[in-house]
Amino acid sequence: MGIFVFLPLVLPLTALPIARLAEQHLHPRSATRLLSAVGGVLALCSTLCLVLLVVVGTAQLPGNPLPDGWSDPEVRAAVPYDEVAGKAAIGALAAVAMACGGLLRRHVRVRRQAHEALAGLPGSPVAVLPDTQAYAYALPGMAETPGREGRIVVSRAMLACLDDDERRALIAHERAHLDARHHRYVLAVQLAARANPLLRPLRAAVAYCAERWADEDAALAVGDRRVVARAVGKAALVSRQGPAPTLLGFAAEPMLPGFALPGPVPRRVAALLGPVPPASGWPPAFTAVGLAAWTAAAGTAVSALSSANAAVALILVLTAATPL
């Protein structure tokens, strides 16, 4: 197993260039799917690797409930720097578990509260709220509770700043979020970013790609890309004064300080005013995009293989060391 057990912990470093290239060149639908799949697999491998290190680390602690044989020198030889790595991994795994648990709890709580807030309104798919602050949200349904289907929440202030076509674009955009269940992709990479901080660049990238995906779907539904661009632009200008958009704006955080990239909204508008993105699936290998896609696939495969290798090797060592 050797040093390869650490590989899945470091391979997520490839996430940053992959995210940057994919969001610029791939169709937003493919980019969202590719990036969240890559993020999910890399995070699982990295966590599996932590679990293996924790097993070896815990076996060294006095009074641990694991079989005595698991602290034998043969087992410890399987992991380089087992003393430090094993104990550090215990803390790291606990931190990962707490961060992921906290995120899931908050996610469920806010969803439940938002549905509670809308209780008592007629069950139409679009809830228009008399609010002076401009906002629009797609609220995913809660499958386990009947009567809490996915809904679109729009404030009157938001509708007031848009004309009829732009309102249709806005609703089509939110509809696309709900229909394609974009919140799952976003949640997956958010969990991944907590499992391994090196995966953080994927968070903003997937959030942005999901918005672009919904923009493109809205453009298809409305039949005019410029209408969607105008709707996004006007909505952003109207809601800029209020505190709410930055509070919930999930792509609002800068990707890297020092990179003076424009924020997500101007990029979305510019993309909508530009040509339709190519809808082809897998890009050719010898372009920047193709290279990124293949690097992503290769990095993920190597990560998966090395963590599988480490898991099998450690299970064999532990089985051999377990007294029958």
Next chain:
Amino acid sequence: MNRDQAGARRSVWKEPGVIEDGDAEVGGWLRRPRRRGQGELEAQVLSALRGAPGPVAATWVQERLEGDLAYTTVMTILSRLHTKQAVTRERVGRTFLWRAASDEAGLAALRMRRVLDGQDDREAVLASFVTGLTADDEQLLRDLLKGAGEEPEG
């Protein structure tokens, strides 16, 4: 929003969201009572108040709600609505008279604002249509929209 306000808001929302109807305890687990969420109850109390001829007492509301809600439950819901400024009350003698101050949609808007404002840790749960703009972004956006032949007002 300062920290104290945020804390107070959150503590309001941490209260149990479900109140059970009537004789919930009698049947125990075998006879599951119909559970109404806090939001649904608030909406029902508010709509009852909106149908009132004028300011009314809590017992008036209690009589007009379906299911046997305890008087204390109705009072709790009325106080919550009062905290949210969805109802007003005036003291007459030893009781309060209540009056609706907003409609169901207004109440939903108040509650939704509370959920949105409570999210100061910038977690993405709801996909916002647009996100925040920096000053540079705003200028860039205005230029883009101008190029698209649309003069943004405001």
